[in-house]
Amino acid sequence: MINNPVTGNENQNNLATEFVSCPMCSSSRYKAVMTARDLIHHIPGTYNLVQCTDCELVFLNPRIPRDKISIAYPSDYAPWGKDPFSPLKRILTARVRRLVAAPCRKPLNNPLKQLKYLYDTFSYRSLPSRDAGTRLLDVGCGAGQYLLDLDDIGWNVEGLDVAPVTNEKVRSRGIRIHTGEPELMDNLGPYDIITAWHAMEHLWEPLKALERFRKWLRPGGFFIAAVPNFAGLPARIADENWCGIDVPRHLVQFTPSTLTGMLERAGFEVLNVHHKIFSGHTSGTIRLMAQAKNYAYPPSPYDRIIFRPIEIIIDIFLWLADSTHTFGILAQKKTDPYP
Secondary structure (H helix, E strand, C coil): CCCCCCCCCEEECCEEEEECCCCCCCCEEEEEEEECCCCCCCCCEEEEEECCCCCEEECCCCEEEHHHHHHHHCCCCHHHHCCCCCHHHHHHHHHHHHHHHHCCCCCCHHHHHHHHHHHHHCCCCCCCCCHHHHHHEEEECCCCCHHHHHHHHEEEEEEECCCCCCHHHHHHHEEEECCHHHHHCCCCCCCCEEEEEECCHEEEEEEEEHHHHHHHHEEEEEEEEEEECCCHHHHHHHHCCCCCCCCCCCEEECCCCHHHHHHHCCCCEEEEEECCCCCCHHHHHHHHHHHHCCCCCCCCCCCHHHHHHHHHHHHHHHCCCCCCEEEEEEEEEECCCCC
């Protein structure tokens, strides 16, 4: 067990780092889990994942300080770039989403039914059926493509990200984008729904951010998120080569139980945990595992042609076993006894 104070440190490549207490319970008692390197963007250094012995949350410790973290996000960081989907994939994805939502294209008065089509589908970021007037904030909106998709079907949407959104389509439609870190912001909302697609693991103070989200939601409002699943079978098999590790950018590694616990501490009631399928993490993990063994790996796009059928089979198995790369969670704002 390690019991370190919050203090400065240096990793093996002389990058400034700092020790932190647990982001959920503030405990300074934790044990080592693994040491990993940045296998995606190759930021130098080795990074330690530890697990809090009080609440079991896994987090990066030490980590690059907040004012230095920009070094971990290169200029070609995918979520901040253009729409990652090719035009053909965008058309096909939109067609599938329309088919999924086809039984429910008429307006729905029941918010839980509306959320079903936002949340409970196989797609990475699901589309709801239209309900005019619903106000949604997408945290970690990246290039803003999800906002455009929602705007297309009549939702009142806003985005929030630490980096300015450069997508001209978003700016031309007048979609409001807030720039900053959610735990440091205030006076937003009120919203009916707040979404965070693979954003929670990047936050410095995720519990404080969730408390902000609860404040920004209307009574009975909903929070929906998807995060890498540190308890999933791929994470256990691939270990430091699992693409969900993504140090030093992923500051926290969630499991369904730890994210549920954090949401409850922040004043939410968790309604559902949903294991996500076809996230693309299987092929990414296979690539990283092959690189670690110095095995030959076909270049893109040939790797997709070769491995896509295998990936589909693996993902279906993982989904049936409730042990996927990622999971989604649906929570509702509590009203009492929280202020």
